[in-house]
Amino acid sequence: MSQQNIDVYAPLPFKSKQDAQKTTVSLSSTAPFAPSFVIASLTQSSDPTGIYTSRIKGRTMLLENPARDSRLKKEMERKTELKKQEKERKKLGIVGRRKRQERGIWKFDPKLIKYVNVSYFFEVDSGLDRYSQLLPLHHLWMGYMSELLGLPAPPAGSIRPESIGANAPSSSSMHPKLLKADFHGAVLTVKQSKNSSLIGLSGILIHETENAFKLVTTKDKVKLIPKENSIFTFTVPAYSTLPATFQPGMPYPLPGSQPEPSPSLFTPSPTQTVLDVPHLMFELYGNQFRFRSSERAGRKFKHKESIEL
Missing domain, CATH: 2.30.30.210 (Ribonuclease P/MRP, subunit p29)
Incomplete structure (x- = not known):
């Protein structure tokens, strides 16, 4: 039996525009694709139109499962957010301490000692x-x-x-x-x-x-x-x-x-x-x-x- 020689470098066969139009399926509003396809697929049911109307019509159908982030990625994002919050907290603590020192919150007038917060009494003169x-x-x-x-x-x-x-x-x-x-x-x-x-x-x-x-x-x-x-x-x-x-x-x-x-x-x-x-x-x-x-x-x-x- 003779073998047929095939030229693998030959150009692909070109389909003319007229041939493409002949094979294209045209859909109309009177016969949309989704209902026609579902009803035609329910060949074993006695009432495919009724099943489509009660279970499918008017509902959102997912054609594929949505992509989900992996658990490892979520854990990495959570740790990154925690590190960012900790860095901001330390930064605010340093700034707050500097502002307290500049405003003299840790120091107060000995004359007003009876009327101020005495939690930091160690700044008062020792003679009192x-x-x-x-x-x-x-x-x-x-x-x-x-x-x-x-x-x-x-x-x-x-x-x-x-x-x-x-x-x-x-x-x-x-x-x-x-x-x-x-x-x-x-x-x-x-x-x-x-x-x-x-x-x-x-x-x-x-x-x-x-x-x-x-x-x-x-x-x-x-x-x-x-x-x-x-x-x-x-x-x-x-x-x-x-x-x-x-x-x-x-x-x-x-x-x-x-x-x-x-x-x-x-x-x-x-x-x-x-x-x-x-x-x-x-x-x-x-x-x-x-x-x-x-x-x-x-x-x-x-x-x-x-x-x-």
């Missing part, structure tokens, strides 16, 4: 009586604790020391609130620390950072105490220090802003602290407390055993 000027802040904090923990009103007469704990709220209800509370104005004491020179230091908290507490002691000294490897104690009043007429949403009363009440063993005077009245003492583990106060407010803490000093 710092501790006594911080007592109003401490009394505000006691009022804040009285409302936050729902402390009971002080009794009218005397009370036995062993019954103080029985009248206080349960520890299970106080602990979650204390974890998220603001401690500026509280009296903190270093109970244990790997640095033995810090043990026993006590003072009013004026500034809390992520890793340290800044205290003003009774000797008007400013001490920066690291949270790491330290155990602190703080006290809250056993009974509410707010007046009986106080309502939620009202400003906390300051010493001297209201008529002087009758002397009471359960309410501190303007020159006293929470340590001079019946109080409840709590321990604060610094290693588990290394968060900013704003982060603690929205953080969920899990109960777990702690091995400390």
